[in-house]
Amino acid sequence: MFDEVKEYYGKVLQSSGDLKTDACCTDTDMPDHIKQAMSKVHTEVASRYYGCGLVRPQQLEGMRILDLGSGSGRDCYILSQLVGEHGFVLGVDMTDEQLEVANKYIDYHTEVFGYKTPNIAFKKGYIEKLDELDLEDNSFDIIVSNCVINLSPDKESVLREACRVLKPGGELYFSDVYSDRRVPEHLVKDPVLYGECLSGALYWNDFNTLAKQCGFLDPRLVEDRPLIIDNPQIETLIGHINFYSATYRLFKLEGLESACEDYGQAVVYKGTIAHHEELFTLDKHHDIEKGRHFPVCGNTWRMLQETRFHEHFEFYGDMNKHFGIFSGCGTALPFDEGNSTGDNNGGGCC
Ligand SMILES: C[S@@+](CC[C@H](N)C(=O)[O-])C[C@H]1O[C@@H](n2cnc3c(N)ncnc32)[C@H](O)[C@@H]1O
Structure with missing residues (x-):
């Protein structure tokens, strides 16, 4: 599949307008500071x-x-603007x-951003084989990816490699396409459906299982939208399969529990993260208002306490006394079906 994908993104497509579906087009309201950076x-x-989401974690x-x-x-x-001159993006x-x-405009952007030296680099390689690029264990704070992992024929290696190169407490924050059922093999082999980021998509619950096997023990869904397939030929081919663009954040934290467990803990957000002064959104089920005493499960506590977010929260309680399950964690389809802003139809506390 590598050659077909290279052909599709290198030669067939010349711009976002050549795509046949809205799978790879972002449909999210953008905050002003991101619009400005863009x-x-x-x-x-x-x-x-050709991305399908907004990969901008906080801080x-x-x-x-x-x-x-x-791409x-x-x-x-x-991101080069958001990390500042002393950060780095690869x-x-x-x-x-x-x-x-990408390489053609490094100097142009360095000048426009007002940096003395570039804080960005691009490398040619396969995301399944980051070791071939000499990327060391525990060497990145954050990994992002936008509409790419569905295109990999070996998603397990991608997730394992991502986990390897992330620092403990770091996160893989990425947007991708998922299906509501397993995609049959004959559709996976279709080069257009595959290139359009559809038929390589994982069934969402297989993704959850795989992420956990690869070391990301509590995947958190941040946002999602159903994809509109406005192309009669493609619609006929995919039949009743529904596709969603979704952004997940996967923290590299050893020993996270398999469910949300209640230890009576709570956090208070200090409102100190730039551009997120009133509200910190951890995921689709955790909008944490500044100053509010916010009860959390043990895993959420750790995602805030053992990561770069630590200094922005006050922490109440510990894990010494267990009060049972946090609240009803479910296994229903976690995505909103109607539209991107509709009410949540399923899922549990995380
Ligand atoms: C849908 S485009 C998204 C590009 C970019 N993230 C963006 O948002 O514009 C997919 C990109 O992933 C790259 N890609 C797909 N599979 C890959 C792999 N296994 N290793 C490295 N790059 C890959 C393709 O070359 C292409 O540039």
């Missing part, structure tokens, strides 16, 4: 954007970030044409 990205880089100043499948580099150049991609556009 407006500084060169138009050629922006025109070859990025000074971070070392790796982008898996960085023409749009996300990397936005993009990895396997397609020459995409890398060529």
Whole structure:
């Protein structure tokens, strides 16, 4: 599949407008500071954007970030501004044409951002084999990826490698496409359906299982939207399979529990993260208002206490006394079915 994908993103597609579905187009309201950062990205880089979500976790100043499948580099150049001159962003991609556009504008952006030296680099390689790029264990604070992992024929290696190179307490924060059932093999082999980020998509519950097997013990869904397949031929081919674009955050924290357990703990958000002064959104089920005493399960507590978010919270309680399950963790479809802003139809506390 590597050659077909390289052909699709290197030669078949020339710009976002060539896509046949909205699978790879972001449909999210963007915060002003992100819009501002995006407006500084060169138009050629922006025109070859094929992402499906917004990969902007909070608190990025000074971070070392790796982008898996960085394409023409749009996300990397936005992140380059958000990490600041002392942070660093590395993009990895396997397609020459995409890398060529990304590399062409390093000096341009360094000047536009007002940096003395570039804080960004791009490497050619496979996201399944980060070891071949000499990326060391525990060397990145954050990994992002935007509409790429569905294209990998070996998703387990991608997740294992991501876990290896992340620092403890770091996170893989990524947008990708998921299906509501397993995609049959004959559709996986279709180069257009695969290239369009559909038929390589994991069934969401297989993704959850795989993420846990690869060391990400409590995957957290941040946001999702159903994909609109506005193409009659593709609609006929995929039949009743529903596809969703979803952003997950996977923390590398050893010993997270398999369910949300209640130890009577709570946190208070101090409102000290730039651009998120009133509200900290950990995931789809945790909008934590500034100043509010917010009860959390043991896993959520650790995601805030043992990560870069530590200094922005007050922590109440400990894990000495167990009060049972936190609340009804479910296994229903976790995505909203109607529209991207509809009420949550399923899922549990995480
Ligand atoms: C849908 S595009 C997304 C590109 C970029 N993230 C963006 O948002 O514009 C997928 C990109 O992933 C790259 N890619 C796919 N599979 C890959 C792999 N196994 N290793 C490295 N790059 C890969 C492709 O070359 C392509 O540039």
